[in-house]
Amino acid sequence: MSKIGLVIQREYTSKVKNKTFLLITFLTPFIMIAMMAVPLWLSTLKDDSAKKVGLVDYSGLYKDVLKNTDQFVFFNLEDENIQLNAGDDKTEGAYDAYIVINGPITKENNKISFISLKQIPVELRSYVEGNLEEYVYNQNLVNSGVSNIRDIIDNARVRINVDTIKRMDSGEEVSSSGEIAGVIGIFTTFLIYMFIFMYGAQVMNSVVEEKTNRIVEILVSSVSPVELMMGKILAIALVGLTQMMIWVVMIGAAFTYFGIVFGLTSKGVDPSQLAGMSQMAQMPVNSPVAEIFGVVAGFNWTLILGMFVIYFIGGYLLYSSMFAAVGAAVDSQADTQQFMLPITLPIIFALYAGIYSAQNPDGPLAFWCSLIPFTSPIVMMVRLPFDVPMWQVLLSVAILILTFILMVFVSAKIYRVGILMYGKKTSYKELLKWIRYH
Amino acid sequence: MLLDVLNVSKSFADHKALDNVNLHVPEGVIYGLLGPNGAGKTTLIRLINRITAPDAGSIMLNGKEISQKDVEQIGYLPEERGLYKKMKVKEQIVYFAQLKGVRSKDAKVRMNDWCNRFEIPHLLDKKVDELSKGMQQKIQIICTLIHEPQLLIFDEPFSGFDPVNAILLKREILRLKEQGSTFILSTHNMNSVEELCSHLTLINKSQVVLEGEVDAIRHAHKADILSVTLDHRPKDIDPLLIEIISEKIVVGKTVLKIKKRKPISNRELITALAGDSEIYGFQEDIPSMEEIFVQTVSNKQEGSHE
Numbered sequence: 001m002s003k004i005g006l007v008i009q010r011e012y013t014s015k016v017k018n019k020t021f022l023l024i025t026f027l028t029p030f031i032m033i034a035m036m037a038v039p040l041w042l043s044t045l046k047d048d049s050a051k052k053v054g055l056v057d058y059s060g061l062y063k064d065v066l067k068n069t070d071q072f073v074f075f076n077l078e079d080e081n082i083q084l085n086a087g088d089d090k091t092e093g094a095y096d097a098y099i100v101i102n103g104p105i106t107k108e109n110n111k112i113s114f115i116s117l118k119q120i121p122v123e124l125r126s127y128v129e130g131n132l133e134e135y136v137y138n139q140n141l142v143n144s145g146v147s148n149i150r151d152i153i154d155n156a157r158v159r160i161n162v163d164t165i166k167r168m169d170s171g172e173e174v175s176s177s178g179e180i181a182g183v184i185g186i187f188t189t190f191l192i193y194m195f196i197f198m199y200g201a202q203v204m205n206s207v208v209e210e211k212t213n214r215i216v217e218i219l220v221s222s223v224s225p226v227e228l229m230m231g232k233i234l235a236i237a238l239v240g241l242t243q244m245m246i247w248v249v250m251i252g253a254a255f256t257y258f259g260i261v262f263g264l265t266s267k268g269v270d271p272s273q274l275a276g277m278s279q280m281a282q283m284p285v286n287s288p289v290a291e292i293f294g295v296v297a298g299f300n301w302t303l304i305l306g307m308f309v310i311y312f313i314g315g316y317l318l319y320s321s322m323f324a325a326v327g328a329a330v331d332s333q334a335d336t337q338q339f340m341l342p343i344t345l346p347i348i349f350a351l352y353a354g355i356y357s358a359q360n361p362d363g364p365l366a367f368w369c370s371l372i373p374f375t376s377p378i379v380m381m382v383r384l385p386f387d388v389p390m391w392q393v394l395l396s397v398a399i400l401i402l403t404f405i406l407m408v409f410v411s412a413k414i415y416r417v418g419i420l421m422y423g424k425k426t427s428y429k430e431l432l433k434w435i436r437y438h
Numbered sequence: 439m440l441l442d443v444l445n446v447s448k449s450f451a452d453h454k455a456l457d458n459v460n461l462h463v464p465e466g467v468i469y470g471l472l473g474p475n476g477a478g479k480t481t482l483i484r485l486i487n488r489i490t491a492p493d494a495g496s497i498m499l500n501g502k503e504i505s506q507k508d509v510e511q512i513g514y515l516p517e518e519r520g521l522y523k524k525m526k527v528k529e530q531i532v533y534f535a536q537l538k539g540v541r542s543k544d545a546k547v548r549m550n551d552w553c554n555r556f557e558i559p560h561l562l563d564k565k566v567d568e569l570s571k572g573m574q575q576k577i578q579i580i581c582t583l584i585h586e587p588q589l590l591i592f593d594e595p596f597s598g599f600d601p602v603n604a605i606l607l608k609r610e611i612l613r614l615k616e617q618g619s620t621f622i623l624s625t626h627n628m629n630s631v632e633e634l635c636s637h638l639t640l641i642n643k644s645q646v647v648l649e650g651e652v653d654a655i656r657h658a659h660k661a662d663i664l665s666v667t668l669d670h671r672p673k674d675i676d677p678l679l680i681e682i683i684s685e686k687i688v689v690g691k692t693v694l695k696i697k698k699r700k701p702i703s704n705r706e707l708i709t710a711l712a713g714d715s716e717i718y719g720f721q722e723d724i725p726s727m728e729e730i731f732v733q734t735v736s737n738k739q740e741g742s743h744e
Contacts (some may be wrong), residue, residue, distance in 0.1 A: 006536050014525060214520035218581070221487040222537040224506070274571045420489065433451065 003223045008238070011206065019216045025243050029250050047072055051124065053097030056080050061104055067134045072124055084117045099128060105136050160330025181360045185382035188308055189354040191350045196315050196347060200323040204336060206232055207327030207419070216419045225416040229328075230408070231321045233251050237313060304384050307393065314378025314400040318344060318407055325411035328418030331425045350375035352383045361386040371396050373403035439501070440465040440589060440620050441486065453483040453566070457644040458495070463589075463622060468615055470631045470638030470652070471624040472727075474735050477641045478553055480517065486622075488513050492591050510539050511734055513587040517594045517642040519578050530566065538585035546585060552580045555610060571598050577664030579607070583614070590614070591622045596630060608634065628728040632738075638727075642735050646700070652727070659725045659733070661697070664707070667719035668692045672711055674692055679710055691718055 012324045045221040050070060054077045057063055075095070083094040090255055097116035103109060112132070114120050141149050207229075210216045219228055351374055357366035361383045370381040370388070375397045380388070416433040418426070443461035447454070456478045463469045473479050484490050488509050497504045499511065511664055516599035521532055528549060535545035550612070551558040556576045566574060575598050583590060592611075596604045611621060611634060623635060631638060638655065648655060663683065671685060671692050679702065684696040692715075708717060723735065725733075 003537060006533065008531050014522070173685075210520075213523065214516060214518035215522060217484075217516045218514065218516065218534065219510070219537070220489050222534070223511055350703060408735065420484070422511070 001074035001394065004227045004231045004234075007223060007228055008235040011232055011235030013239050015236065016200070021239070021243075025246050026250075029247055029254075031081060033095050051096040051121070051421055052083055052094075052122065056098055057101045057103070058401075059101055059104045060102055062132065065131055066128060067131075069127070070154040071081060072127065080115070083103070097124070105132065134279055137139065180260040181385035182382075183303070184385045185358050185361070186355065188304065189351070189378050190382075192308070192312055192381055193347060193351050193354075195240060195244075195312055196319045198378070199236050199316055200320045202236050202239070203320040203331065204323035206236070207324050207337065207415070208330065208333055210330055211328065220419065225419065226412045228319070229324050229412055231326060233317065236320065237316055240312075240316065300387075307384055308381065310397060311377035311381060311400075314373075314404060318377075318400065318404045319347065320412040321408045323403070325414040325418070325431075327414040329431060346374040347378070350378035354379045357382045359390075360426045367392070371399060373400045376400055394418070439463065439623075440499065443482070443486070444600050445496065446485060446492045446497065448478075448490070448492050454486070454644050456492075458462060459641065459644075459646055460649075461646070462637055463620060465620055466615065466618055468611065468621040468634045470635035471622050471641070472626075472631065472638055478644045479641055480593065481707045482556075482641070483516075483593060484512065484623065486591065488510060493726075503740070509587045510585065513538075513582040513585065513590045515579060515582040515592045515595055515708060517597075519572060519598075520574060521566045521578060521581075524565060525616075526562075527564055527569075527577055528562040531577065531584055534580040534581040535584040538583045538587075548584050548586070549580065552584065556580065556606065572600065572603055573606060574626060576598065576603070587619075589622065591619050591624070593624045594626070595623070596625065596627055599718070604630075626652050626676060628726065631727050636690065643668035647655055648730070650701075656724050656727070657671060657728065659730045660723065661725070662721040664698075665695050665719070665721050666694045666709070666717065667713060668694065668698060669716040669718075672713040672715045676710065680707070689693055693719075695723065 026329065050068075050073045053066075053072050053074050055063070055066060055074050056077050063076050066072075068074055077098065080097060080098065080100065084097070086171065096118070097114055097120060100113045100115065102111070102113075104114070112128075114125065114128075123164065141153075144151070161376055215226075223231075230418065322343050326336055326343065328338050329339060350369065353369040357363070357379050358367065360366060364378060366383055369375040370383055375394075377400065380396055384393075413435045414431055439462050441461070441463040443459060444699075446456055446459045448456040456570075459482060461471075461482070471479055471482070484514055486494050488506060489609065490505060492503070499508045502508075525530070525533075531549045532542050532545045535548070536542055549562075550559065551571075553562060556579070558573060558576055559572060561569060566577070569577070578596065579592075582592075595607060595611075605705045608630070613670060615621065615635070621634075623631070623633060635652050637651050638649070664727070667688070668691065671694070677699075679699055681699055683697055685692060685694050687693070696711075702710075704720070708720060711717070
């Protein structure tokens with residue numbers, strides 16, 4: 001086996017056999033689900049004690065409009081001379097808030113006031129507003145004197161149902177949605193951003209480990225520094241791809257399971273056979289879930305997934321070679337911070353540019369950032385679901401690959417010198433000198 | 439010559455690490471590479487291993503300019519030990535052997551042999567960070583010589599070993615030498631230099647200051663000082679003939695260090711000394727490597743202060 005192969009093999013097995021790797025790989029999907037599900041679940045939790053809300057209605061017209069709910073209990077009061085609750089401690093007999101209605105509500109005089117010592121919950125406000133508006137609206141209709149005014153209005157109002165259809169090159173028409181394209185773009189972007197950081201940092205830590213253990217001195221007497229660095233970078237890329245494969249299989253299994261449970265499809269939806277989903281798109285199913293599935297299946301998944309892998313690998317290779325150079329330039333994990341800025345800055349900028357590009361996927365920011373190699377892996381992923389011209393995709397990939405090769409060259413120089421330098425605080429000036437070093 | 443270092447210089451940004459250094463290591467010897475801390479020994483070793491490249495000069499192995507392929511003929515034990523802490527001992531040894539071009543099957547056979555020699559066959563399935571420092575060092579040494587290199591470069595191989603293990607290692611070094619291996623031994627332990635090395639080079643301040651066969655160097659540094667063990671100090675010693683440098687009592691006997699003032703034979707000297715005292719011992723004082731090292735290095739330092 002070639003030496004770079006040996007380096008890859010060792011790095012890969014040591015990472016994959018590691019207990020933390022197994023734990024993280026199998027727990028991450030659950031953590032991701034929990035991260036989405038827990039806020040959703042928390043928001044459904046009600047404040048267990050109902051809020052006491054006083055209603056001071058000087059007009060006397062709206063005493064019965066606001067019905068008590070699980071969250072709010074309304075009390076009709078004569079005047080505003082009441083005690084309010086300041087904090088979470090509930091004073092006996094005190095109110096959490098009160099509402100003042102000064103007179104009959106009309107189009108001109110439509111102000112009512114909330115008085116409270118704390119921020120008014122949004123739900124309370126919208127509950128009160130909604131109910132009063134509805135009540136006043138109905139009252140006004142009744143008072144208009146026109147006998148069947150309600151029917152007239154109902155008949156006059158038309159709701160438009162927008163169905164966005166995207167015509168494929170084949171002439172086939174599929175439903176599409178800008179919102180869902182945005183969600184897919186942002187999601188894949190986040191994944192790439194996360195992976196670059198996660199696996200890049202692993203490369204750096206592995207370099208630092210070999211340097212602080214002084215193993216590197218023995219290694220470079222048998223392997224060239226460039227082979228060592230590339231071996232490490234490739235091994236961790238393989239680790240990353242392995243991890244993703246496991247996740248894809250896990251998600252596929254979950255999809256199949258839920259698909260069967262909810263009867264969405266008779267056959268399993270494996271992400272590797274996403275084409276199968278387009279059949280569903282043509283199925284005349286009326287449920288909204290099936291509609292979303294239909295839209296999702298309308299995207300060019302082969303392109304999106306294919307480009308995802310290409311941009312992941314390209315972006316990872318570019319950044320991880322920078323991470324490797326940083327690892328070689330420092331003496332310990334703690335010193336890495338000082339060189340992290342030039343790496344983290346473009347990645348974070350790319351993420352923000354990506355989020356903005358989702359709103360305007362063909363704008364100049366999106367265009368340029370999807371060509372600049374330091375941001376393209378992240379920004380282009382946002383744009384892909386919006387159908388980017390092929391020449392832009394190819395150009396962006398070409399620039400990325402060229403920059404990556406250049407960066408490996410530069411990083412290898414820093415790496416070569418850096419791994420054998422100990423005890424000296426390295427400066428940026430020093431790094432430049434290392435790059436020029438023959 | 440197995441290894442020739444010819445007029446090698448190497449500079450780092452702010453200082454010259456090696457200045458026109460020459461080194462000639464014959465095959466089948468244990469060659470001492472000495473020098474105070476920071477003299478440039480490690481830089482020289484790294485050049486020989488092709489970890490870094492010289493600014494000027496050349497390094498020849500077996501009479502040819504050394505290539506990356508030749509590095510497989512070298513085993514290098516760096517002063518700073520390094521092993522993968524989370525890796526099992528046997529995986530580690532096999533990995534390093536494979537990197538040096540040994541097939542994994544051969545590596546395993548040799549590994550078992552070496553582990554028996556170093557009395558650690560029970561450690562093969564342990565992870566490195568479970569082991570004591572001395573045990574780790576044994577494993578590191580096995581990693582260094584598992585590919586049966588022609589030339590072994592050991593940087594401070596005895597540090598961290600107890601006397602029993604140090605003897606074990608010395609025995610193995612001598613055994614390998616008998617089998618034809620060549621060693622470069624970089625150490626500050628002068629006793630082991632006297633014991634093991636036949637040749638040496640002393641580097642100080644980036645330059646070779648002393649070079650040659652150990653015996654020849656020690657003879658060259660003797661200052662015609664004689665050591666005589668007597669009953670007691672003789673009463674009348676002719677100060678024109680003999681200079682007494684020091685006098686001390688060792689186990690009830692007087693030991694004089696003397697120097698001849700006139701070129702007389704040892705027989706005449708003994709007659710002149712004996713007088714009323716019995717002589718128990720008489721020998722020529724050959725300076726130890728330690729004395730030569732300290733003398734050479736401090737001379738240089740004085741010189742550089744002027």
